[in-house]
Amino acid sequence: MVKKVVLGVLLGISLIACKGGAVVGQDQKEIIAVTIDLVEVVDDKVQVSIMAPEISAKQTIFYIPKIVPGTYSEDNYGELIDDFVALDNKGKKLEVSRLDKNSWKIKNANKLAKITYWVNDTYDIVTGEKGVFSPAGTNIDKDNNFMLNLHAFVGYFEGEQELPYQLNIKRPKHLYGETSLPRLHKRDSLGIITDTFMASRYFQVTDNPIMYAKPDTTSFNLQGMKVKLSMYSPNGLHKVTDIAPEIERFITAQKNFLGSIDNTNVYTILLYLTDVNKPDAQGYGALEHHTSTTVVLPETMPLSDLNKSMRDVVSHEFFHIITPLNIHAEEIHYFDYNTPKMSKHLWMYEGVTEYFANLFQVNQGLISTQEFYDNMAEKIQTSRVYNDTIPFTTLSENVLKSPYKDDYYNVYQKGALIGMALDIRLRELSEGEKGILELMKQLSEKYGKDVPFKDEQLIDDMVNLTYPEIKTFFNTYVLGNTPIPYQEFLAKVGVSYTTNNKKTGVFLDGEIPFIDVKPASEELFFREGISYNSFLEQLGIKAGDVIQKVNREKYDVNRIFLLVLRSQNWKDGQKISIEVLREGETKILEAPYQQPYIKQVKLKNEILPSNSKKVKLREAWLKA
Numbered sequence: 001m002v003k004k005v006v007l008g009v010l011l012g013i014s015l016i017a018c019k020g021g022a023v024v025g026q027d028q029k030e031i032i033a034v035t036i037d038l039v040e041v042v043d044d045k046v047q048v049s050i051m052a053p054e055i056s057a058k059q060t061i062f063y064i065p066k067i068v069p070g071t072y073s074e075d076n077y078g079e080l081i082d083d084f085v086a087l088d089n090k091g092k093k094l095e096v097s098r099l100d101k102n103s104w105k106i107k108n109a110n111k112l113a114k115i116t117y118w119v120n121d122t123y124d125i126v127t128g129e130k131g132v133f134s135p136a137g138t139n140i141d142k143d144n145n146f147m148l149n150l151h152a153f154v155g156y157f158e159g160e161q162e163l164p165y166q167l168n169i170k171r172p173k174h175l176y177g178e179t180s181l182p183r184l185h186k187r188d189s190l191g192i193i194t195d196t197f198m199a200s201r202y203f204q205v206t207d208n209p210i211m212y213a214k215p216d217t218t219s220f221n222l223q224g225m226k227v228k229l230s231m232y233s234p235n236g237l238h239k240v241t242d243i244a245p246e247i248e249r250f251i252t253a254q255k256n257f258l259g260s261i262d263n264t265n266v267y268t269i270l271l272y273l274t275d276v277n278k279p280d281a282q283g284y285g286a287l288e289h290h291t292s293t294t295v296v297l298p299e300t301m302p303l304s305d306l307n308k309s310m311r312d313v314v315s316h317e318f319f320h321i322i323t324p325l326n327i328h329a330e331e332i333h334y335f336d337y338n339t340p341k342m343s344k345h346l347w348m349y350e351g352v353t354e355y356f357a358n359l360f361q362v363n364q365g366l367i368s369t370q371e372f373y374d375n376m377a378e379k380i381q382t383s384r385v386y387n388d389t390i391p392f393t394t395l396s397e398n399v400l401k402s403p404y405k406d407d408y409y410n411v412y413q414k415g416a417l418i419g420m421a422l423d424i425r426l427r428e429l430s431e432g433e434k435g436i437l438e439l440m441k442q443l444s445e446k447y448g449k450d451v452p453f454k455d456e457q458l459i460d461d462m463v464n465l466t467y468p469e470i471k472t473f474f475n476t477y478v479l480g481n482t483p484i485p486y487q488e489f490l491a492k493v494g495v496s497y498t499t500n501n502k503k504t505g506v507f508l509d510g511e512i513p514f515i516d517v518k519p520a521s522e523e524l525f526f527r528e529g530i531s532y533n534s535f536l537e538q539l540g541i542k543a544g545d546v547i548q549k550v551n552r553e554k555y556d557v558n559r560i561f562l563l564v565l566r567s568q569n570w571k572d573g574q575k576i577s578i579e580v581l582r583e584g585e586t587k588i589l590e591a592p593y594q595q596p597y598i599k600q601v602k603l604k605n606e607i608l609p610s611n612s613k614k615v616k617l618r619e620a621w622l623k624a
Contacts, residue, residue: 030054031164034154038171038212039192041142045082045118048153052112053160060109062086064155065337066102068136068206069324070288072346072399072408075132077152078102084117102338119153123274123281134283134296139272143172145232146212147272149287149294150205151337161202169195171212178217178230179210180268180291203335207289211270216240220248223255228268234275237299238306243271246307247314253364254318257356261441264321268292269314273299286313290325290449293317311366316357324349326444333452344455346396347478351415352436355423358416362622369622373495373603376420380486380601383413385531385543389481392418409529418478421489422470424621428492429467432620439466493621494606494614502600504533506567509598515547515560522557523547526580533596539589545580552577 033051040047064078078101086094086104088111095107106112122137139147154165170192171177181197181204188194199205213232218240220227229247231240247269268291274280276298286295295317297309324332329343343349362372386407392414398404399411423436442465447453453461459479463471476482487497507515514536516527526532528543547555555563570576574593579586608615 031166032157032160033166033168035168035170036148036153038146038169038175041140042118044124044140044142045120046140046146046153047116047118049114049116050154051114052109053157053163055109055112055157057109059105059107060112061099061158062104062106062115062155063158063338064102065151065206067337067340067400068149068151069332069335070320071133071136072342073131073133073405074400075136076101077132078155080120080122080138080152082118082120084115086115087113089113121147122152123147124279132283133285133287134272134274134281135285135287135294137281137283139281143175144213144234145272146171146175146177146210147232147270147294148177148210148212150209154202154205156202156337164201165199165205167195167197167199167205169197169210169212171195174214175212176215176217176230177210177212178228178268178270179208180228180266180289181208181210206337207291209270209289209292209294211272211294218244220244222248222252225255225264226266227251228266229271230268231271231273233273233299234280235299238273238303240271242303243307243310247310250311250315250361250366251318253366254315254360257360257363257437258322259441261322261326261444264291264325266291267318267321269295271295271297271310273297273301276300286317288317288320290321311361312357315360316354319353319356319360320349322356322440322444323353325449327440327447328452329455329458330452331455340400342397342399344393344397345458346399346411347392347415347418348458350411351392351417352419352440354412354416355419356437359420359423359622363624370604372622376417377601377603379413379416381531381599382529383410383417385529386410386414388414388483391481392478414484417484417486421477421484421486422473424489424492424617425470425473426466427617427621429469432617432624434466435621435624490603492614493618494608494612495603495618496606498602499599500602501597504596504598505564506533506535506570506596507564509533517557517560518546524555524557524560524563531598533598535591535594535596538591538594539576539578540591541578541580541589542582545582545587547578548581548586549579550577552579 030053032053035049037047064081066076066078067074084096084104086096086106088094094112097105099105121140122132123134123139136149137147138149138152139145169177173193177195179197181199184196184198186193186195199208211230211232213230216232216239217228217230219229227247229240229244231238231243233239270292272281272295274296281296284297286293293314295310295313297306301309327348329345331341331343358372358375361367362369390404390407395404395407399408419436426435426439439462443461446461459474477484490497507513514527514530514532515524517524524547526541526543526545532541549555550563570593572594575590576593577588577590579588606614
């Protein structure tokens with residue numbers, strides 16, 4: 001978020017040196033000054049220097065985040081830090097002890113002037129991505145690209161997260177950094193340019209990624225909002241102008257869908273395309289921020305697929321301007337990066353956001369009604385992989401812990417279906433006049449980006465803004481452990497729900513694989529977050545199982561096509577043996593072969609008179 005009042009003060013003052021580095025303005029509020037050097041890169045690492053604020057205590061702790069908003073996993077960014085040094089005003093080293101992966105205790109902190117350290121990146125899989133989701137990760141490719149998800153570069157001092165930050169980034173002349181942060185000025189010294197950015201508090205630092213690359217940028221204005229695009233395509237296979245028309249088209253549709261919800265005047269999309277021919281980022285997708293998103297996709301994608309992927313992932317991230325930007329709990333507003341407390345309402349932050357990312361497309365005519373139904377049917381099928389009786393608030397609150405963290409992906413499946421069912425119920429109670437989008441608008445007006453709600457209060461607020469019956473909906477399907485009867489809800493809007501058996505291959509469902517490849521080891525493993533066919537279920541396959549042997553023959557990425565071809569010739573009753581590695585243990589799974597199938601959910605409109613109540617309710621649901 002850009003806090004204009006704070007920035008207005010900072011822009012109007014002259015900064016002076018104080019205590020060897022931290023700076024203050026006329027209001028005497030200290031600013032934490034950070035320098036990131038993208039010029040003198042050493043061993044694929046960059047140096048960071050931070051001028052300390054005034055500290056009166058004898059010791060302090062400096063933190064690099066363990067977790068950041070929007071990721072729901074503990075990634076321990078402190079593991080990327082080397083050679084941590086604390087200095088006093090005279091350049092003398094102070095005693096430092098590392099407490100854990102993400103924190104350092106500094107003694108004699110009342111003498112502290114600055115700290116320095118070196119930062120590794122995550123995209124270089126030679127050293128390992130350490131499990132960090134690529135859109136939340138970092139790249140250090142000297143003279144070519146720097147993906148600065150700043151939570152991996154800049155930390156915070158204990159108790160000082162609310163102080164403003166000044167970011168000074170030294171960069172080569174031929175690289176340009178795109179971000180939603182306001183760029184205050186540039187200093188050119190000895191051929192080096194320093195970009196300076198201001199952030200009102202530490203959260204705003206982590207909430208505004210910056211990507212430096214050779215300029216391939218464009219922008220356009222939509223209803224008072226400036227959309228900025230920046231792309232890095234290492235081999236020049238794509239240009240930002242290739243994708244700009246489709247992005248402008250679907251964000252225009254999103255703005256039309258949102259109507260009066262308008263809370264940002266700038267939105268930045270940073271697209272990093274990976275080079276599949278060398279060690280590079282492997283986790284494809286996107287990570288939301290309040291006024292920007294980072295996207296990682298393979299460079300080899302055809303333009304049509306690239307445009308579709310951008311529409312699918314960016315439209316989801318863009319809708320986060322509703323929640324959590326405008327509607328969020330105290331746990332998010334005052335996010336604890338190292339001992340996080342999670343909110344109970346992932347069904348809203350991710351689920352409703354994902355639902356809107358699908359609903360707006362049919363609402364604005366980007367896809368057909370049947371395509372929308374097919375998307376929701378797929379979510380119903382995929383959600384069955386997970387435990388359908390876990391209260392969603394329990395899953396959300398404990399998403400970082402076992403066994404709940406294994407069900408995280410369900411927030412995009414059942415979470416979206418909760419949004420759909422709630423939308424239909426609201427339309428039914430209001431006779432088509434009001435749906436979940438109107439409810440989100442009301443909550444935005446009640447709270448807004450600067451006022452968080454109390455976690456326990458949200459559902460009561462929703463009930464007070466709508467109907468008493470909505471309390472029953474939440475008690476039963478969100479707070480409770482009752483699976484949602486989708487057939488019953490869809491019948492309210494004249495949509496039939498049927499299932500049928502669809503034949504598949506053993507390892508492929510058409511073009512959709514049940515297996516994938518680990519890039520570093522070239523091993524084959526069974527994908528997570530999908531429904532398996534009947535034969536794989538009969539074998540007892542579990543998500544993440546690594547294939548060692550099939551019928552006593554070894555298989556890896558180099559023999560994957562042979563494996564698929566051979567499986568197509570298996571006969572009913574033939575004994576099949578698959579040896580897998582599961583959590584460090586070798587298991588041999590055996591079963592007689594039977595034609596695999598999956599249960600396919602099919603949704604379609606019932607044939608009803610055009611003036612029927614169900615048809616009118618359906619039109620209000622999909623087209624209002």
